[in-house]
Amino acid sequence: MGIKIIIxxxxxxxxxxxxxxxxxxxxxxxxxxxxxxxFHTPKNLIQALQIEAAELSEIFLFKDxxxxxxxxxxxxxxxxxxxxxxIFIYLISLLNICKIDLTEAFxxxxxxxxxxxxxxxFNNGIYYKx
Amino acid sequence: MGIKIIIxxxxxxxxxxxxxxxxxxxxxxxxxxxxxxxFHTPKNLIQALQIEAAELSEIFLFKDxxxxxxxxxxxxxxxxxxxxxxIFIYLISLLNICKIDLTEAFxxxxxxxxxxxxxxxFNNGIYYKx
Amino acid sequence: MGIKIIIxxxxxxxxxxxxxxxxxxxxxxxxxxxxxxxFHTPKNLIQALQIEAAELSEIFLFKDxxxxxxxxxxxxxxxxxxxxxxIFIYLISLLNICKIDLTEAFxxxxxxxxxxxxxxxFNNGIYYKx
Amino acid sequence: MGIKIIIxxxxxxxxxxxxxxxxxxxxxxxxxxxxxxxFHTPKNLIQALQIEAAELSEIFLFKDxxxxxxxxxxxxxxxxxxxxxxIFIYLISLLNICKIDLTEAFxxxxxxxxxxxxxxxFNNGIYYKx
Numbered sequence: 255m256g257i258k259i260i261i262x263x264x265x266x267x268x269x270x271x272x273x274x275x276x277x278x279x280x281x282x283x284x285x286x287x288x289x290x291x292x293f294h295t296p297k298n299l300i301q302a303l304q305i306e307a308a309e310l311s312e313i314f315l316f317k318d319x320x321x322x323x324x325x326x327x328x329x330x331x332x333x334x335x336x337x338x339x340x341i342f343i344y345l346i347s348l349l350n351i352c353k354i355d356l357t358e359a360f361x362x363x364x365x366x367x368x369x370x371x372x373x374x375x376f377n378n379g380i381y382y383k384x
Numbered sequence: 385m386g387i388k389i390i391i392x393x394x395x396x397x398x399x400x401x402x403x404x405x406x407x408x409x410x411x412x413x414x415x416x417x418x419x420x421x422x423f424h425t426p427k428n429l430i431q432a433l434q435i436e437a438a439e440l441s442e443i444f445l446f447k448d449x450x451x452x453x454x455x456x457x458x459x460x461x462x463x464x465x466x467x468x469x470x471i472f473i474y475l476i477s478l479l480n481i482c483k484i485d486l487t488e489a490f491x492x493x494x495x496x497x498x499x500x501x502x503x504x505x506f507n508n509g510i511y512y513k514x
Numbered sequence: 515m516g517i518k519i520i521i522x523x524x525x526x527x528x529x530x531x532x533x534x535x536x537x538x539x540x541x542x543x544x545x546x547x548x549x550x551x552x553f554h555t556p557k558n559l560i561q562a563l564q565i566e567a568a569e570l571s572e573i574f575l576f577k578d579x580x581x582x583x584x585x586x587x588x589x590x591x592x593x594x595x596x597x598x599x600x601i602f603i604y605l606i607s608l609l610n611i612c613k614i615d616l617t618e619a620f621x622x623x624x625x626x627x628x629x630x631x632x633x634x635x636f637n638n639g640i641y642y643k644x
Numbered sequence: 645m646g647i648k649i650i651i652x653x654x655x656x657x658x659x660x661x662x663x664x665x666x667x668x669x670x671x672x673x674x675x676x677x678x679x680x681x682x683f684h685t686p687k688n689l690i691q692a693l694q695i696e697a698a699e700l701s702e703i704f705l706f707k708d709x710x711x712x713x714x715x716x717x718x719x720x721x722x723x724x725x726x727x728x729x730x731i732f733i734y735l736i737s738l739l740n741i742c743k744i745d746l747t748e749a750f751x752x753x754x755x756x757x758x759x760x761x762x763x764x765x766f767n768n769g770i771y772y773k774x
Contacts, residue, residue: 269404269479272487278399284494288506293706296454296464297444301705303471304441304564307434308698314427315691316683324426324482332492334426335484339493341433341475342486345468349399352454354465356472357402362462363469364414376418423576431575434694438568445561446553529664529739532747538659540754548766556714556724557704563731564697571694574687584686584742592752594686595744598735599753601693602746605731609659612714614725616732617662622722623729624670636678 274346274356281346294351303344310337404476404486411476424481433474440467534606534616541606554611563604570597664736664746671736684741693734700727 285291313333324331349356415421443463454461479486545551573593584591609616675681703723714721739746 267487267491268485269408269487271403273401273403274399277490280490280494284497287503288501290506295448296451297448298706300437300441300444301561301701304434304437305698305702305705307430307437308695311430311434311691312695314430315695316688318425318427321426321481331482331484334482335489336493336496338475338478338484338486339489341471342490343493343497345471345475348468351451352461352464354461354468355399356468357397357399359465359469360407360410360472361397363466363473364410366466367414367473371418373417376420428576431571431691435568435572435575438565441561442565445565446558527747527751528745529668529747531663533661533663534659537750540750544754544757547763548761550766555708556711557708560697560701560704564694564701567690567694567697571690574690578685578687581686581741591742591744594742595749596753596756598738598744598746599749601731601735602750603753603757605728605735608728611711612721612724614721614728615659616728617657617659619725619729620667620670620732621657623726623733624674626726627674627733631678633677636680 274349277342277346278350281343282350285347285350294347296348296352299344299348299351303341303348306337306340306344310334310341313337404479407472407476408480411473412480415477415480424477426478426482429474429478429481433471433478436467436470436474440464440471443467534609537602537606538610541603542610545607545610554607556608556612559604559608559611563601563608566597566600566604570594570601573597664739667732667736668740671733672740675737675740684737686738686742689734689738689741693731693738696727696730696734700724700731703727 285294313330319330324334348354415424443460449460454464478484545554573590579590584594608614675684703720709720714724738744
């Protein structure tokens with residue numbers, strides 16, 4: 255006779271809770287376990303990222319899905335999500351080897367972009383300065 | 385007579401603390417303020433991402449910097465960081481319009497990759513299955 | 515007293531008269547004179563070609579010019595022509611170093627494409643096999 | 645009684661004899677027969693060209709074949725030739741719809757390149773101006 259206690263821990267990971275460092279560690283571990291570090295030069299990773307970006311592009315070749323179409327087709331949405339994840343994984347590997355803090359890089363670039371594309375000049379949907 | 389309380393809040397943002405949702409909101413706000421939403425179709429954003437990836441690639445054209453060289457040259461590191469940030473910003477915009485949770489997409493893809501590139505078969509730095 | 519004979523030779527080069535070998539020789543000479551052969555590995559040339567293709571793509575970013583618009587704007591047409599020429603020049607360099615006859619490669623690929631996309635199945639503007 | 649005359653015409657096509665116009669006509673015919681003209685906007689063709697360029701790049705991902713290795717492996721050389729042909733075919737389609745004479749575009753660009761990269765400054769294998 256006894257008491258059985260069941261504790262269910264449900265870990266839900268999503269963009270609201272997950273920091274960039276988490277991805278950095280996950281990807282580094284994946285690479286380390288497979289002995290791929292020697293292939294991960296900056297140049298190679300950028301090349302890989304470009305290839306994945308082209309695969310994402312291919313989904314839309316001679317087609318132009320609207321957001322509604324994408325959101326209503328599970329298989330299509332998964333294909334897109336998979337390719338985006340592949341790009342992100344190579345981007346994370348690149349951050350890892352160059353020891354770049356993406357949050358810091360993001361802030362610096364957004365500040366530059368704010369100056370380059372001032373709200374005063376770009377508040378009407380026009381994209382490029384004359 | 386009274387008590388003066390000074391609370392200094394020092395906000396330091398870095399990859400350890402910053403979640404993906406934060407970037408999603410920052411980028412969405414930037415786009416909204418400039419009225420750029422109409423340009424942000426999936427196809428256009430993927431095209432923009434590819435262009436930024438090529439600009440990153442161009443830094444390494446006919447050159448092959450080592451990690452040591454990159455880390456020791458501030459200007460080079462900033463150029464690389466800027467281009468990475470640009471790619472990331474378009475990636476975030478793409479997530480925003482497709483309502484994709486990147487953490488979830490990442491998990492699913494990493495699981496597929498774990499099966500595709502098993503540690504048993506890829507523990508010696510070999511990259512591709514025969 | 516005498517007779518003066520003037521012979522005017524007007525050399526007009528265009529796509530009707532110019533063979534691929536001509537471009538191969540022109541590009542090889544250009545590269546040789548500048549001592550660039552050492553940079554021209556297949557991998558580097560493909561990287562360069564991708565960068566030029568992205569520059570061509572950038573002309574159309576957030577814009578979708580019709581043929582009529584392109585043909586009526588001299589500056590736009592020249593920008594497009596310049597980028598196409600850049601892609602072609604790297605393609606020619608790639609053929610040169612790999613000693614590939616493009617005419618032969620073209621024939622072989624067109625034959626494969628004819629089988630892959632049979633007229634019977636693709637005569638109605640449908641692009642991809644189910 | 646009679647005389648039998650046999651004339652054997654052996655058509656050998658190669659880069660020495662084949663003009664760009666020939667490719668333009670072949671590709672236009674291929675596209676026309678399949679009713680693909682409606683898909684052939686400049687933007688779509690550039691996108692397709694980029695995808696083919698990435699497929700060519702993928703052959704060299706995490707590998708760096710020398711010319712000797714390429715020339716000694718028939719299958720590898722055919723893969724490279726096929727991808728180059730695919731890029732060329734889309735390039736030709738782009739010329740067709742934009743009514744661009746590539747020979748003329750090539751001349752103009754080579755002249756610009758001659759000025760930009762003068763032999764005086766670039767005779768020692770150095771690639772970029774300071």
